[in-house]
Amino acid sequence: MFKQGKEFKAFESKVWLSSPTMHGPEIEYVKEAYETNWMSTVGQNINEVERIACEKTGCHYAVALSAGTAALHMAVKLAGVQPGEKVFCSDMTFDATVNPVVYEGGIPVFIDTEYATWNMDPVALEQAFRLYPEVKTVVVAHLYGTPGKVDEIKEVCDRHGATIIEDAAESFGATYKGIQTGTFGTYNCISFNGNKIITGSSGGMLLTDDKEAAEKVRKWSTQARENAPWYQHEELGYNYRMSNVIAGVVRGQLPYLEEHIAQKKAIYMRYKEAFKRAGLPVEMNPYDEKNSEPNFWLSCLLIKPEGMCRQMRGEQEALYLPEHGKSCPTEILETLASYNAEGRPIWKPMHMQPIYRMNSFVTREGNGRAKTNAYLAVGAVGKDGRALDVGMDLFQRGLCLPSDNKMTAGEQDRVIEIVKGCFE
Numbered sequence: 337m338f339k340q341g342k343e344f345k346a347f348e349s350k351v352w353l354s355s356p357t358m359h360g361p362e363i364e365y366v367k368e369a370y371e372t373n374w375m376s377t378v379g380q381n382i383n384e385v386e387r388i389a390c391e392k393t394g395c396h397y398a399v400a401l402s403a404g405t406a407a408l409h410m411a412v413k414l415a416g417v418q419p420g421e422k423v424f425c426s427d428m429t430f431d432a433t434v435n436p437v438v439y440e441g442g443i444p445v446f447i448d449t450e451y452a453t454w455n456m457d458p459v460a461l462e463q464a465f466r467l468y469p470e471v472k473t474v475v476v477a478h479l480y481g482t483p484g485k486v487d488e489i490k491e492v493c494d495r496h497g498a499t500i501i502e503d504a505a506e507s508f509g510a511t512y513k514g515i516q517t518g519t520f521g522t523y524n525c526i527s528f529n530g531n532k533i534i535t536g537s538s539g540g541m542l543l544t545d546d547k548e549a550a551e552k553v554r555k556w557s558t559q560a561r562e563n564a565p566w567y568q569h570e571e572l573g574y575n576y577r578m579s580n581v582i583a584g585v586v587r588g589q590l591p592y593l594e595e596h597i598a599q600k601k602a603i604y605m606r607y608k609e610a611f612k613r614a615g616l617p618v619e620m621n622p623y624d625e626k627n628s629e630p631n632f633w634l635s636c637l638l639i640k641p642e643g644m645c646r647q648m649r650g651e652q653e654a655l656y657l658p659e660h661g662k663s664c665p666t667e668i669l670e671t672l673a674s675y676n677a678e679g680r681p682i683w684k685p686m687h688m689q690p691i692y693r694m695n696s697f698v699t700r701e702g703n704g705r706a707k708t709n710a711y712l713a714v715g716a717v718g719k720d721g722r723a724l725d726v727g728m729d730l731f732q733r734g735l736c737l738p739s740d741n742k743m744t745a746g747e748q749d750r751v752i753e754i755v756k757g758c759f760e
């Protein structure tokens with residue numbers, strides 16, 4: 337399998353990218369919901385998860401919802417986004433960050449990424465306000481649990497009078513200057529999806545310091561019923577409330593957030609040190625070591641340009657040319673899969689997604705769309721083999737490694753050996 341013929345046995349049980357880790361109390365809270373017959377969207381589990389989320393993050397109000405995506409949708413409504421209105425959005429993120437803007441008829445404008453944290457580039461954001469000074473809302477994500485440049489982004493948004501919606505779906509428990517992510521925006525979201533740092537199997541939350549906003553979301557998410565003896569409606573309603581059963585799982589998980597973060601951090605550090613020791617032409621997903629403490633949700637690898645073999649990606653398939661001493665995300669991911677380990681490409685930037693090909697995209701230099709469309713037309717990186725913007729470059733050279741917190745040190749060492757083998 338390996339280039340130099342080294343053979344390893346495949347993992348007997350699959351090593352996952354990030355799978356749920358249960359501890360026991362979850363089933364007790366679920367049972368409690370069952371036995372007391374609070375099998376709806378009302379109950380003690382919901383009250384408790386909201387209370388604990390506020391306690392953990394320091395935000396004033398939390399509203400438990402069916403998904404992080406629902407929380408983001410409610411946030412976009414709270415921000416008052418109107419049909420046809422442009423909204424600045426993180427570009428290197430999962431599409432759930434931006435889809436809710438479109439649910440409300442808004443038009444996402446994608447802001448390029450910076451290399452220091454792989455999040456929204458405040459310089460590109462400033463450039464975007466120069467191009468579209470009328471924009472009033474900015475949706476910012478913290479990729480892979482790494483806080484972005486919060487102060488710089490807040491400064492730009494404040495100066496332009498824009499409201500921040502913070503997507504902390506991947507970064508629950510991560511801090512910036514000692515303050516929890518999910519508290520920097522006016523309206524914020526966290527997620528309890530099955531692959532996140534803690535999970536309810538599904539679920540999410542809107543976090544805010546605005547009491548009136550929290551009350552609105554409580555109402556909208558339960559079909560917007562008015563205070564009347566019958567079903568009375570003045571506003572558009574949604575069925576977005578979290579179930580008390582799901583809340584039982586979340587409630588059982590919440591005390592383990594810090595333990596999960598510690599396990600994820602140990603995985604990140606073990607990879608980082610091993611790759612450094614081996615002298616591989618790679619680096620880990622970076623973070624601001626002075627100002628931030630990520631939750632280390634996913635450990636990612638970025639191959640240095642000189643370590644990249646040739647790799648081509650179409651819309652559905654990828655090809656590469658193996659080369660001694662070099663590798664690429666496709667080779668590493670295919671090799672990991674052949675050993676029963678799950679990695680994943682870096683989230684493909686929104687500006688490269690067919691669904692958003694007509695949307696504006698702003699880089700540090702200004703309008704990045706013309707260059708990107710040229711790229712999409714030829715299906716290759718630029719003439720000199722270099723990507724044309726930061727997001728595209730990270731997508732081309734980066735990948736997510738198995739980051740499951742149940743992975744043993746021995747299993748992780750085998751993953752490391754597999755990656756090293758790809759560079760032989």
Ligand SMILES: *Cc1c(COP(=O)(O)O)cnc(C)c1O
Pocket residue numbers: 402403404405406429430432433477503505506526527528529538539540
């Ligand atoms: C998972 C995720 C979401 C959506 O959360 P769900 O609970 O799955 O709806 C939103 N944004 C980002 C960045 C995510 O990773």
